[in-house]
Structures are given as structure tokens and as C-alpha cells.
Amino acid sequence: MNKPLVNEYGSKEKLIVATAPLCGCFGCHMSLLDIDERILQLVELVEFDRSPITDIKDIGKCDIGLIEGGVANVHNVEDLREFRNNCDILVAVGACAVNGGVPAMRNQFDIKECLEEAYILGIGIENPHVPNDVEIPLLLDKVHPIHEVVRVDYFLPGCPPSADTFWKFLTDLINGNTIDFPYSLIHYD
Amino acid sequence: MNTENTFRLDGKDIPFKKGDTIMDAALRAGEYIPHLCHNPEFKPHGSCRLCVVDVNGRHQASCTLPAEAGMEVDNSSDAIRQRRELLLQMLFVEGNHTCPACEKSGACQLQAVAYYIGMLSPHLTHFFPKRSIDASHPDIVFYHNRCILCGLCVRASEQVDRKSVFAISGRGIDSKLVFNSPDGKLGGSELEFTDKAVEVCPVGAIMPKHLGYETPVGQRLYDTKPISVVGDVAAHSKPEKPFISDKSHE
Numbered sequence: 380m381n382k383p384l385v386n387e388y389g390s391k392e393k394l395i396v397a398t399a400p401l402c403g404c405f406g407c408h409m410s411l412l413d414i415d416e417r418i419l420q421l422v423e424l425v426e427f428d429r430s431p432i433t434d435i436k437d438i439g440k441c442d443i444g445l446i447e448g449g450v451a452n453v454h455n456v457e458d459l460r461e462f463r464n465n466c467d468i469l470v471a472v473g474a475c476a477v478n479g480g481v482p483a484m485r486n487q488f489d490i491k492e493c494l495e496e497a498y499i500l501g502i503g504i505e506n507p508h509v510p511n512d513v514e515i516p517l518l519l520d521k522v523h524p525i526h527e528v529v530r531v532d533y534f535l536p537g538c539p540p541s542a543d544t545f546w547k548f549l550t551d552l553i554n555g556n557t558i559d560f561p562y563s564l565i566h567y568d
Numbered sequence: 569m570n571t572e573n574t575f576r577l578d579g580k581d582i583p584f585k586k587g588d589t590i591m592d593a594a595l596r597a598g599e600y601i602p603h604l605c606h607n608p609e610f611k612p613h614g615s616c617r618l619c620v621v622d623v624n625g626r627h628q629a630s631c632t633l634p635a636e637a638g639m640e641v642d643n644s645s646d647a648i649r650q651r652r653e654l655l656l657q658m659l660f661v662e663g664n665h666t667c668p669a670c671e672k673s674g675a676c677q678l679q680a681v682a683y684y685i686g687m688l689s690p691h692l693t694h695f696f697p698k699r700s701i702d703a704s705h706p707d708i709v710f711y712h713n714r715c716i717l718c719g720l721c722v723r724a725s726e727q728v729d730r731k732s733v734f735a736i737s738g739r740g741i742d743s744k745l746v747f748n749s750p751d752g753k754l755g756g757s758e759l760e761f762t763d764k765a766v767e768v769c770p771v772g773a774i775m776p777k778h779l780g781y782e783t784p785v786g787q788r789l790y791d792t793k794p795i796s797v798v799g800d801v802a803a804h805s806k807p808e809k810p811f812i813s814d815k816s817h818e
């Protein structure tokens with residue numbers, strides 16, 4: 380049993396949830412929205428802080444942080460550390476956050492090979508050059524799952540985790556139940 | 569029941585015959601012990617260690633340990649589950665298992681055992697080793713990324729196909745499967761699509777060409793029922809001939 384995040388009198392203010400997309404495809408965020416009308420129940424219990432859903436850019440103190448995507452560039456590292464510093468509970472959501480996922484397939488190649496293939500040698504490229512604007516975050520040499528950068532409290536596998544997985548996880552967590560996924564909710568694809 | 573030829577597995581009496589391992593007797597009695605490198609058709613290999621059980625206070629591989637009367641075998645405690653989870657996590661971080669981009673997903677034994685054990689993350693630091701793909705064979709692609717070195721193809725090729733196409737070479741993280749052919753490529757070997765060696769691979773390492781993603785999500789081998797009910801990959805895989813067969817290498 381975890382400690383319930385809402386006490387029995389319901390007197391705690393709404394739980395604060397933040398979400399971040401790092402190096403992913405936004406599929407996990409779409410899957411969260413796929414809980415459909417249950418979102419109305421969810422907003423009774425939680426309030427969203429920084430998230431692409433609210434478009435709030437700066438994170439405050441949060442109860443739960445949901446991270447989609449792996450760590451592929453220096454911005455991802457900064458965002459992830461900021462989330463860890465501000466969230467009591469940090470959750471790796473989806474294959475990319477859990478093990479690097481499809482973006483980590485580039486780990487088979489050197490960064491130079493990746494950039495050259497994308498911007499110089501690829502088919503149909505005009506004005507071949509590797510972009511070097513200072514605004515563009517520097518790529519890391521490898522894409523990492525988030526637990527290789529910060530401590531992670533919970534993992535939600537799936538590409539993406541289904542809406543039911545999100546729902547089961549969030550309701551169990553909020554109600555202080557042990558997170559115990561049935562067979563149908565554990566998958567890596 | 570005659571206790572002279574039974575042992576206890578999670579409190580149940582399991583009969584055994586002379587020469588049985590714990591795995592043999594358990595499988596015959598319909599008790600599932602998670603495993604990857606074991607296939608009842610072949611001599612035990614004892615390499616994946618996933619069938620670890622606690623026997624009278626010691627951790628042992630049930631596929632190689634001969635059954636003895638009166639043994640107390642623990643196959644289901646949380647300590648054993650955790651040990652198996654760690655072994656699985658080591659297998660996952662040692663390779664490159666991108667399940668969302670793998671044609672075997674949903675019908676893969678490594679994945680199915682991990683689901684059964686309840687593994688939610690690989691937990692450890694990934695090696696991300698650089699591993700190649702060998703697509704030189706007309707009907708088969710070989711993914712070193714996904715090979716767990718269970719040695720089943722080695723045993724099948726040697727003992728059933730009588731070709732000895734595969735062997736395991738190297739040490740530690742550099743261990744890999746090598747192919748018996750003049751140029752070291754799979755295409756130059758005697759491997760044929762209908763070989764037993766192709767059928768027994770529990771993961772997505774030895775894959776048929778031209779057949780990817782045939783089964784819809786939801787209908788794949790382990791989509792709805794766990795491996796303890798469904799059984800091993802090898803028990804279900806009878807490779808069909810691929811649609812196109814370019815015999816140009818012959």
C-alpha cells in the first residue's frame with residue numbers, strides 16, 4: 380500500500396500533475412488523452428501544471444511528473460532534471476522513456492554518421508549542411524532512457540501505454556493502492 | 569502418493585522418473601517454470617538461468633538439476649520472482665530490444681516471460697552494443713541485436729538438421745553467433761528456411777523475410793494469454809515458405 384495522495388476527507392487540494400515530452404513522438408500524451416470522458420473524473424482529482432496540454436512553460440512544485448520520451452539532447456537533460464527537482468513522484472511513461480525506444484536505434488551509429496545521413500548524404504537534400512544555429516540543442520552521443528539520468532519512481536511500459544494503463548496507474552496511485560497491472564496492461568509495443 | 573519418486577514444487581507433489589530434471593517432471597505435470605534456453609526436444613543448456621528455483625535453500629537451474637525424492641522446490645516466491653526479473657533485465661540491456669520496431673513482438677518468448685514475471689522496466693544501464701544485421705540469406709534475416717545466445721539454433725542445427733550452421737563465439741558482451749560458411753555470412757551457409765534451427769529461435773533473431781507483421785495486434789501468440797498458458801514459441805512455430813524465394817545464392 381502506498382500512502383493515499385488524497386486523504387480520507389478529501390481535504391488535500393487537487394494533486395498537481397506535470398507532463399513533459401522529451402525525445403518521443405507525442406504518442407504517450409495522445410494516449411493519456413485517450414482516456415476520453417474519464418478526463419472529467421481526472422480533473423476532479425488533479426490539476427495540470429507544466430504540460431503541452433496546458434501550455435504552461437515553467438514547472439512549479441508538483442506531486443506527479445509524467446515523462447514521455449528518452450534523453451537525446453541537452454534540453455532533454457535540463458527539462459528532466461527540472462522535473463525531478465520539482466516532482467515528488469516521477470514516472471517514466473512509454474517505451475522511449477523506459478528504454479530509449481525507437482529513437483535509441485540511432486545508438487547503433489556515431490553522431491557524425493547520423494547527422495551526415497540526415498543533412499548531407501540523404502536523398503533529395505538541397506544545400507547540404509549540418510544545421511549549427513545556437514538555438515538548436517546539442518545532441519547527445521546516445522539516446523538514453525530517463526532512469527540513466529535521474530531517479531525514477533514508476534515505469535509505465537508500452538508504445539504507447541494504453542489509456543487503460545494510464546487510468547489504472549493514476550487511479551491506483553491517487554488512491555494509495557499498490558500499482559499492480561493485470562497481464563493485459565503490460566506490453567512493450 | 570509414493571514419496572520415493574516425488575518432490576514438492578510450491579507445496580504440490582510432483583512425480584518423476586529416473587533421469588528426470590526438475591524441469592522435465594514439472595513440465596510433464598503441467599507446472600510452468602519460466603525458461604528461455606530450454607526446449608524439451610534438446611539436451612539442456614543451462615545458460616539463461618531463468619528457470620532458477622530454490623531447492624532446499626539453494627538457487628539452482630531446474631533444467632539441469634536432477635530430481636530427487638523429497639526435494640522442496642520453490643518456484644513462486646517473491647525472492648525467486650525478483651531473481652528472474654534481474655536476469656531478464658540483464659538480457660534486455662545486453663542486447664538492443666526495440667520491441668515496437670520488432671516483427672516478433674507479441675510472439676516473442678523473451679517478452680512473454682518478462683510480461684509473466686511483471687517486468688516493467690529494464691532498470692539497469694543499457695550497453696547499447698553495436699550489433700549488425702545479416703540479410704545475405706534469400707529467405708532469412710539475422711538480427712544480432714535480438715539474439716540472447718540461448719544456443720537453441722546451435723543445438724537444432726547440429727542435432728536435427730545435421731548441418732552445424734551456428735556456433736557461439738567470443739566472450740562477455742562480445743559473444744555472438746557465428747555462421748558456418750566460407751565468408752562467414754548466413755547466405756553462404758547450408759541453412760534452409762524449413763530447418764529446425766529456424767523454428768526454435770525464441771526471439772526475433774532468426775526472422776523470415778517477406779513475412780513481417782502478418783498477424784494483427786490482438787491476435788498474436790501472447791496478446792491475451794500468458795506464456796504459462798500458451799506455452800513456448802517453438803511449440804507454435806511451423807515456418808511456412810515465404811512468398812518470394814530468390815534462390816540466387818545456390
Ligand code: SF4
Nearest residue numbers: 665667670673676772
Ligand atoms: S526479440 Fe523480443 S524482446 Fe527483443 S525486440 Fe523483438 S520482441 Fe522485443
Ligand code: SF4
Nearest residue numbers: 715716718719721769
Ligand atoms: S539466434 Fe535465436 S536460437 Fe540462436 S542463440 Fe540466438 S536467440 Fe537462441
